[in-house]
Amino acid sequence: EPEVTQTPSHQVTQMGQEVILRCVPISNHLYFYWYRQILGQKVEFLVSFYNNEISEKSEIFDDQFSVERPDGSNFTLKIRSTKLEDSAMYFCASRASGTGVYSNQPQHFGDGTRLSIL
Amino acid sequence: RKEVEQDPGPFNVPEGATVAFNCTYSNSASQSFFWYRQDCRKEPKLLMSVYSSGNEDGRFTAQLNRASQYISLLIRDSKLSDSATYLCAVNRVVYTGNQFYFGTGTSLTVIP
Numbered sequence: 001e002p003e004v005t006q007t008p009s010h011q012v013t014q015m016g017q018e019v020i021l022r023c024v025p026i027s028n029h030l031y032f033y034w035y036r037q038i039l040g041q042k043v044e045f046l047v048s049f050y051n052n053e054i055s056e057k058s059e060i061f062d063d064q065f066s067v068e069r070p071d072g073s074n075f076t077l078k079i080r081s082t083k084l085e086d087s088a089m090y091f092c093a094s095r096a097s098g099t100g101v102y103s104n105q106p107q108h109f110g111d112g113t114r115l116s117i118l
Numbered sequence: 119r120k121e122v123e124q125d126p127g128p129f130n131v132p133e134g135a136t137v138a139f140n141c142t143y144s145n146s147a148s149q150s151f152f153w154y155r156q157d158c159r160k161e162p163k164l165l166m167s168v169y170s171s172g173n174e175d176g177r178f179t180a181q182l183n184r185a186s187q188y189i190s191l192l193i194r195d196s197k198l199s200d201s202a203t204y205l206c207a208v209n210r211v212v213y214t215g216n217q218f219y220f221g222t223g224t225s226l227t228v229i230p
Contacts, residue, residue: 033218042222043162043205056217091161095218106152107207107218109161 002026004110006092012116013082021077021113023092031095032075033107034067036060036088043091049075079115087117121145122208124221132229135196139224141206142188150209151182151189155202156223162205165191196228 005024013019025032034046047057047067054067066078075094079086093107124141131137143151151168166173168180168189179192189206203223210217 106164
């Protein structure tokens with residue numbers, strides 16, 4: 001079964017450094033998402049991406065964050081000047097498009113990147 | 119008001135029990151509904167979609183009540199392996215595309 005893959009599985013970075021988290025969505029999916037989950041807390045929406053542009057972003061997704069789809073397969077989340085509070089699990093998800101009876105398409109998640117800021 | 123609200127629990131039930139979770143959503147234009155399961159330190163995994171007529175998958179039954187704007191998940195004959203956090207998700211079409219909203223999750227522990 002096709003799946004969303006994320007790399008690296010664990011990233012340790014010094015505060016103030018930039019990190020890039022990578023995701024390969026399921027190949028025929030058109031909608032892409034990033035979420036984060038701080039340990040012990042809920043899954044929080046960061047951003048959604050469709051047709052090569054951001055379609056919605058949360059208040060968490062400020063100027064420190066950016067997303068890109070540099071080629072036909074990768075979807076990246078860049079965090080500039082990382083802070084201690086950026087430590088979390090970051091999940092990428094993708095979703096197929098669909099209309100009519102096929103519009104009920106769920107999101108499929110990658111297994112996440114654990115980001116630790118020191 | 120939050121888009122999606124869930125009782126965070128925790129729910130602690132004995133093995134074999136029946137347990138039900140509810141999830142309310144605030145926007146009547148919401149179109150698609152899902153239940154996800156998340157194990158500790160793992161990604162959310164789709165458990166089942168929720169259809170208007172209700173649907174069942176083995177021991178799991180999902181219901182949608184559009185009039186009251188809630189979805190439910192019923193787990194019969196609970197197993198130890200059902201222990202997890204259950205997230206509801208709601209999707210609706212906005213002018214920029216489809217937007218998903220997740221609940222905070224309900225924690226379930228099945229006790230031997």
